[in-house]
Amino acid sequence: MNVHLVDGTYELFRFFYAVPEHIDPGGVDVGAVRGVVQSVLELLEAGATHVGVATDHIVESFRNDLWHGYKTGAGIDPVLFAQFPLVEDALRALGVAVWAEVELEADDALASAAAVAHDDPSVERVFVCTPDKDMAQCVRDPKVVMLDRRKGQLLDEAGVKAKYGVAPASIPDWLALVGDAADGFPGLPGWGAKSAAAVLTRYEHLAAIPDRAVDWDVDVRGALRLATTLAAARGDAELFLTLATLRTDGDVGKVGDWEWRGPKPELDVWADRLGRPVLAERAARLAAQRA
Secondary structure, eight states: OOOEEEEEEHHHHHHHSSOOOOOOTTSSSSSHHHHHHHHHHHHTTOOOEEEEEEEESSSGGGGGGTTTTTTOOSOOOOHHHHHOOOOOOOOHTOOEEEEEEEOOOHHHHOOOOHHHHHTTTTTOOEEEOOGGGGGGGOOTTTTTEEEETTTTTTEEEHHHHHOOOSSSGGGHHHHHHHBTTTTBBOOOOOOOOHHHHHHHHHHOSSGOSSSSSGGGOOOOTTTHHHHHHHHHHHHOOOOOHHHHHOOOOOOOOOGGGGGGOOTTTTHHHHHHHOOOHHHHHHHHHHHHHHH
16 A cells, blocks of 8 residues: 655645636635646546645744744735645545644654554555655655655655765754745754764754864864854754754544545535536546555
8 A cells, every 4th residue: 555645835825826827616715725626636537546735734843933034924925824724624625634733833743654654564655745845854764755746756765865965864953054934944054964964964953063173083174164063053053954854743644534435415515616617527437446
């Protein structure tokens, strides 16, 4: 059995900016919702059997209490923001598992599900469907891989190393040093992607990096400056590491809960609202084929 874990927040943003709006009978734009539902249905039609979709129901999370600059819902187009609860309900109508996160983030739910699926001996492979670099920390050979469905790009541990310069286990430490603009934390001054990768290739984790450059067993340009910065700002770096480390204790249930067993009756209503009655027809036909 294979498991597909979908970043619903990413998908909603992607379709909002990629497809035309569709105004439902109530005057609400549901164009992005339609795109996500169709995309997940296509995943099922391609053979996926166990699917979970995670969303950032309110965007803010426990991390906002830790760092004042962490990402919020501010600046998100209100038309897009209004489609978050709609896509959750529409996907539930399609019959897939949905994790609408409030205290945690969608990435935490995906990381939690990836951990559950990894430990399930009945699961052959776990596809984490997102291009989000944060999720690279979840990759574990040979079972858990990242899949960018739009580009058709698959990343195993070697792929993560080739793309970011560090192994999956060091991704949080790497982000702590270089920062993550999308999530709203800056990293440490002077630390770039290449220098952080070089140092972490040797030490793997932030806690193992010596404070003094003279103690570094790695040849990296500007080592003295980097070490001085790290020694002075280690507290910030440790906080950023907490922000970058995905939680794996989210309430996502077990793998059996994610099996697609067909659409709910309310999908007919949603398909009409989305202006695509054929979506309900396709889902019902697929369910009949699998029965």
